[in-house]
Amino acid sequence: MTRDPSVASDATPPQRSWGGGNPLLDVRGLAHRFVLKDGRSVRALDGVDLTVETGEILGIVGESGCGKSTLGKTLIGVLRADDGTVHFEGTPIHGLARPALRAVRARLQYVYQDAGAALDPRWTIARSLDEALVIHTRLTRPERNARVRETLASVGLREDHLPLYPHEVSGGQQRRVGLARVLALHPKLLILDEPTSGLDVSVQATILKLLLALWQQYHLTLLFISHDLAVVRSVCTRVAVMYLGRIVEMGPTAEIFGNPRHPYTRSLLAAVPVPGGRRVIEEAWLEGEPPNPLAIPSGCRFRNRCPMAAPRCASEDPTPRLLGPAHEAACHFA
Template sequence: MAEALLKVTDLKVHFPIGKTLLSPGQTVRAVDGVSLEVRRGEVVGLVGESGSGKTTLGRSVLRLVEPTAGSVTFDGEELTGVPPQRMKALRSRMQIIFQDPYASLNPRMSVGQIIGEALLLHHIGTGKDRGQRVGDLLQQVGLPREAAARFPHEFSGGQRQRIGIARALAVNPDFIVADEPVSALDVSIQAQIINLIQDLRQALGLSLLFIGHDLSVIEFLCDRVVVLYLGKVMETATAADLYANPRHPYTRALLDAAPVPDPRVRRQRITLKGDLPSPIAPPSGCVFRTRCPFAIEDCARAIPPLETVGSDHSVACIRAAELNLTE
């Protein structure tokens, strides 16, 4: 088993809101005690409904959002509390691909300037070297070298995301957070970008935390999967094991919500009722219990720990041992 490149331990990201001189305000528990790891050369998928804390978690491990508590270790070095100059150096090894290919590129900069900005910021190469590197990166993501002289508005959404990927690769990172990089694209383009990420991952030996909604994409691309609900980990396992043997009702509900390409297939489904509870006032005990069809009184009394139920498979559910959630 490869060693962990990124290790997150009991990470919390809480946002105070409505605080005044006369009122203590409230706290949004966006991420509430998450632990996970990404091993070298591995792609870990992070899935869950909108509002579950996926993007906040992804940005907090890069310290684009400051954690409230917990630990983030990258290649053996603790990131929380690291001074800005050291964090700047570490960011050459940790990059992000943003969700929106339209909003994430500066419209006043040429493509060459956008990709080359990171090289300039980290003092990598001379002017000529940087131009060569930009051209090589554009070719690597499937765009012509001449694209460097053009501006973002001249490209389609899929092409802009390729530019965003080239920008993330510019400083030869070891680790990338891919924040739903295909959710804003047409279905026909999504497959091209996913295949590109897969090819780059294999060619460059990248480690990724891949945030997504589409479970078919997660299954294709990821080695392991972490299921997040209301800022907490519900289940984590290898992709093959999670899809074949889900142990948490929330995981089963997510899988059931995914379309099946064969219209002849009929299956029993777990359907989620109601909306995601507010992260300001999450339910007591198991945060999923208010929507869980298998919830019992004990589910409200204590937060279930993430317990091992198999090789590289853990679940946070007090009824996991008795429930049979496979089809």
């Protein structure tokens, strides 16, 4: 887990200013399996329960391969859900007929990690932005042009970017184009997959400031997938920690960073340096690599790397327990 030096160590997450605590997204028992050529399957998601309230910024963190991106892609239907339910604005979205699903996807959008790869290299920026409006709206051509110019300006790009192709702009500008393309649809929930990865530190800071400004301007709800705990701490209002396809701890950002209860969360935070040589958490417990996802351990899936493991952990799979206001962890000894 790397630290963004541009983010102050004592930064406080933004406060939600709308929504009144209404659930926008409700996920129950969500599962997805990748089937290998030899017939075996990998449980990339294994019973994820999650509720996202209107107006919040929920961070999804964990090691590479824990299922963060798979969760985001399964939520919007890019990957098929093998089990579980997803309700968006009170409506179950998996299994919807194509017209109804298209209407939902206009309000539930995914911003890919590789913004350049998500843009057609043969299309100008103008055509890429216009395409989404053609598919999802009934706006006239002049209305679409006006919407494109308005949205482009909101992400800090000029109109003279419109005739350019993706390879003619920088990586940071490609991220802005990707944001403009989804914001043009006036969505309610954005799933952001590693929105600052691969960018210079100064560009990361600029993108984060832009995201917070857009969050306020458009009254968005954000699902913020990231491996960078320092960024998550400064941006998110709540955090969910994933390990091997499950959420093992979830709670308000200040509580997760100030009082982590799951040993995996404590191990992740122990890897985050802060100025002066100190650490957020002093104990550095995490050793070795995650288990083979084809052979997930019985009981608690973290037990083979946990210094607190007991015989009970091998036989009983821990379920999330409420430890405080909106703070829960799946650990027998939390």
